[in-house]
Amino acid sequence: MYEFFIEPFGTYPFLRRALVACIALSMGCAPVGVLLVLRRMSLMGDALSHSVLPGVALGYLFMGLSLPAMGIGGMFSGLIVALLASFISRKTVLKEDASFVGFYLIALALGAILVSTKGKNIDLMHILFGSILAVDKASLLLIASITTLSLFVMALIFRPLVLECFDPVFMMSIGGRGSLYHLIFMGLVVLNMVSAFQALGTLMALGMMMLPAITARFWAREIWSLYLVAILFAILSGFLGLVFSYHYGWPSGPAIILTAGILYLGTVILGPYGSLRCRRT
Amino acid sequence: MVGFMTENLKPVLSFKNVSVSYKNHCALENISIDFFEGSLTAILGPNGGGKSTLLKVILGLVPLQNGEIQHFHLKPKDIAYLPQQTEIDRTFPLTVYDVVALGLSQTRGFFQEIGQKTDTTIQKALEKVGLKEMANRSLHMLSGGQFQRVLFARAMLQDAKIILLDEPFAAVDRYTMEDLIKIVKSWTAERRTVIIVSHDLEFVQSYFPQSLLLARNVIAYGSTKEVLTLENLQQAKRNSREWEDANLEDDKTMQFFKNV
Numbered sequence: 053m054y055e056f057f058i059e060p061f062g063t064y065p066f067l068r069r070a071l072v073a074c075i076a077l078s079m080g081c082a083p084v085g086v087l088l089v090l091r092r093m094s095l096m097g098d099a100l101s102h103s104v105l106p107g108v109a110l111g112y113l114f115m116g117l118s119l120p121a122m123g124i125g126g127m128f129s130g131l132i133v134a135l136l137a138s139f140i141s142r143k144t145v146l147k148e149d150a151s152f153v154g155f156y157l158i159a160l161a162l163g164a165i166l167v168s169t170k171g172k173n174i175d176l177m178h179i180l181f182g183s184i185l186a187v188d189k190a191s192l193l194l195i196a197s198i199t200t201l202s203l204f205v206m207a208l209i210f211r212p213l214v215l216e217c218f219d220p221v222f223m224m225s226i227g228g229r230g231s232l233y234h235l236i237f238m239g240l241v242v243l244n245m246v247s248a249f250q251a252l253g254t255l256m257a258l259g260m261m262m263l264p265a266i267t268a269r270f271w272a273r274e275i276w277s278l279y280l281v282a283i284l285f286a287i288l289s290g291f292l293g294l295v296f297s298y299h300y301g302w303p304s305g306p307a308i309i310l311t312a313g314i315l316y317l318g319t320v321i322l323g324p325y326g327s328l329r330c331r332r333t
Numbered sequence: 334m335v336g337f338m339t340e341n342l343k344p345v346l347s348f349k350n351v352s353v354s355y356k357n358h359c360a361l362e363n364i365s366i367d368f369f370e371g372s373l374t375a376i377l378g379p380n381g382g383g384k385s386t387l388l389k390v391i392l393g394l395v396p397l398q399n400g401e402i403q404h405f406h407l408k409p410k411d412i413a414y415l416p417q418q419t420e421i422d423r424t425f426p427l428t429v430y431d432v433v434a435l436g437l438s439q440t441r442g443f444f445q446e447i448g449q450k451t452d453t454t455i456q457k458a459l460e461k462v463g464l465k466e467m468a469n470r471s472l473h474m475l476s477g478g479q480f481q482r483v484l485f486a487r488a489m490l491q492d493a494k495i496i497l498l499d500e501p502f503a504a505v506d507r508y509t510m511e512d513l514i515k516i517v518k519s520w521t522a523e524r525r526t527v528i529i530v531s532h533d534l535e536f537v538q539s540y541f542p543q544s545l546l547l548a549r550n551v552i553a554y555g556s557t558k559e560v561l562t563l564e565n566l567q568q569a570k571r572n573s574r575e576w577e578d579a580n581l582e583d584d585k586t587m588q589f590f591k592n593v
């Protein structure tokens with residue numbers, strides 16, 4: 053047991069760094085994911101996560117495999133897609149989900165072509181699936197800063213954000229500037245996406261947000277406990293994922309997300325609240 | 334204006350030739366009415382007749398195409414609004430206490446702590462709606478009636494001069510309805526103005542002194558007895574034909590009108 057689960061982290065510094073990155077990511081992403089689920093914006097998050105690719109690709113074209121450059125590029129393309137998509141849905145017959153899907157497919161294709169013009173396939177793999185084992189000090193700092201900022205802001209705007217999710221009409225009726233808080237929240241989503249992309253790749257980044265969040269729905273009934281459970285599940289998936297990745301030579305990003313996915317599937321069946329096992333209340 | 338003793342009554346809201354239209358149809362047409370302080374008015378009318386729109390106009394959530402509304406120095410925080418229950422996700426992970434406390438967001442802002450005094454206020458509101466024991470229950474465990482009590486407690490905390498209720502008794506059992514009506518009456522006793530959108534003709538007749546019959550324009554406004562006449566209801570029905578002929582069968586309100 054000890055040899056399988058603990059020793060690798062004692063022996064290899066890069067694994068330790070990867071674990072720290074996972075823990076930091078969990079604390080930032082999981083609460084954001086919980087609110088995404090409660091806002092029924094899971095699909096939107098998915099679209100957004102793919103739309104960072106062209107920006108990441110541009111960062112890569114100009115600066116090589118530099119995580120900060122790709123991160124900043126990703127942030128911009130994510131925000132641009134989000135703005136364009138909501139613009140289209142407001143001005144045309146398309147609903148928001150459809151217009152988001154349109155843009156993220158374009159973004160994904162564009163990104164993949166941009167990367168391949170210059171890079172090798174191995175780089176594309178890195179960008180799509182991440183390289184948590186190659187997280188260096190600079191990106192660790194970036195991840196930690198984003199997590200800190202995100203936790204701080206989430207705590208600060210907790211009440212208006214929850215109210216905007218729960219009862220937007222009421223929020224409007226009291227002149228609560230719901231869209232301001234919504235915008236701040238979307239900003240946090242993109243930031244966390246960038247931070248997760250460093251470790252997990254653009255395709256897997258959302259997994260750290262959504263899987264622990266939807267898993268937590270079966271374990272907890274208040275928002276604070278949802279946060280807590282989601283964070284714990286995220287950390288657990290990060291840890292187990294790294295262990296499997298190390299022992300069996302799996303790519304780290306998918307290993308972590310698959311672990312989170314298995315925990316989720318188990319919970320759907322066995323979780324104490326609202327799972328298949330219990331009758332719906 | 335039919336049947337109003339307008340002396341001694343102080344208007345709190347005054348509509349002057351108000352028209353509202355959505356993308357390609359007219360929702361409210363040339364509305365000119367006054368709502369008076371401490372009055373209790375039911376808004377009735379066929380679906381699509383602009384009942385909910387009228388509330389949203391009062392809240393300032395819908396732009397006016399024409400006309401104006403005089404507010405008589407009312408601030409936005411003087412108007413409380415209770416949305417239709419169906420617009421709210423009742424599986425949301427909040428407790429009864431949380432939801433009621435959110436009623437204070439407007440007067441106290443989002444960022445103040447809940448001290449002892451505030452807590453007492455919240456407890457009192459919970460007691461008035463009969464949910465004292467359930468403060469820590471989560472929402473999904475409540476029945477439709479209990480949930481409506483929660484929303485009433487929240488509205489209570491808004492301490493508003495005008496209270497707008499959109500179909501508050503739609504999904505509610507008999508006991509709850511009677512309790513909630515008592516609360517509504519106590520609001521009017523405190524000189525608050527209450528405006529309720531309702532589908533239930535019989536119910537309006539037995540509890541509400543004034544009504545407004547609305548079918549895009551005002552069919553009648555005044556004392557309920559004079560408003561809900563055969564002639565007026567038939568007029569409302571005729572009006573609604575223009576836009577909702579096809580839906581006549583499954584329209585809840587129209588079932589009342591059908592027998593007319």
